[in-house]
């Protein structure tokens with residue numbers, strides 16, 4: 346594991362509490378968790394780290410399910426039978442429409458197989474550990490305003506736009 350300069354004394358890490366809507370500190374060795382910064386924290390370095398490594402992101406996404414999806418059904422179709430290759434082709438068409446200026450939200454409402462389509466694909470804020478790992482990895486790699494390439498999960502294939 347490469348050394349992480351987060352301003353915290355090793356091996357402390359910082360996590361996000363969804364219920365309390367704030368960060369907390371966790372020691373993976375002792376399993377201790379606490380609200381206060383651990384003794385010896387470099388507050389300035391921690392703040393800089395958090396600016397560059399968000400604990401949570403807010404994303405929109407467009408999901409195209411296919412016959413191999415974990416749940417091949419949605420509001421659009423009780424029984425989704427298109428192949429993964431066809432689903433990827435559909436996302437590629439949507440990528441072209443995004444590039445020609447159509448809004449992500451309007452395309453999510455038109456085509457996404459996720460229940461979030463009603464809100465233009467908005468998943469709200471999520472932290473690490475909440476979404477399937479390939480989705481999380483892609484989402485946390487995006488800058489605010491950026492859209493991913495095609496991302497595969499057990500649910501199907503996605504386009505992801507980070508908005509916060």
Ligand SMILES: O=C(CCc1ccccc1)N[C@H](Cc1nc2ccccc2[nH]1)C(=O)O
Pocket residue numbers: 406408416458459460461467468469476477480498500
């Ligand atoms: O899991 C859900 C609900 C996701 C959601 C989160 C927060 C707000 C609204 C929706 N829907 C699945 C499809 C699906 N699979 C996903 C995998 C990663 C992110 C979003 C996803 N959406 C399905 O419908 O099969």
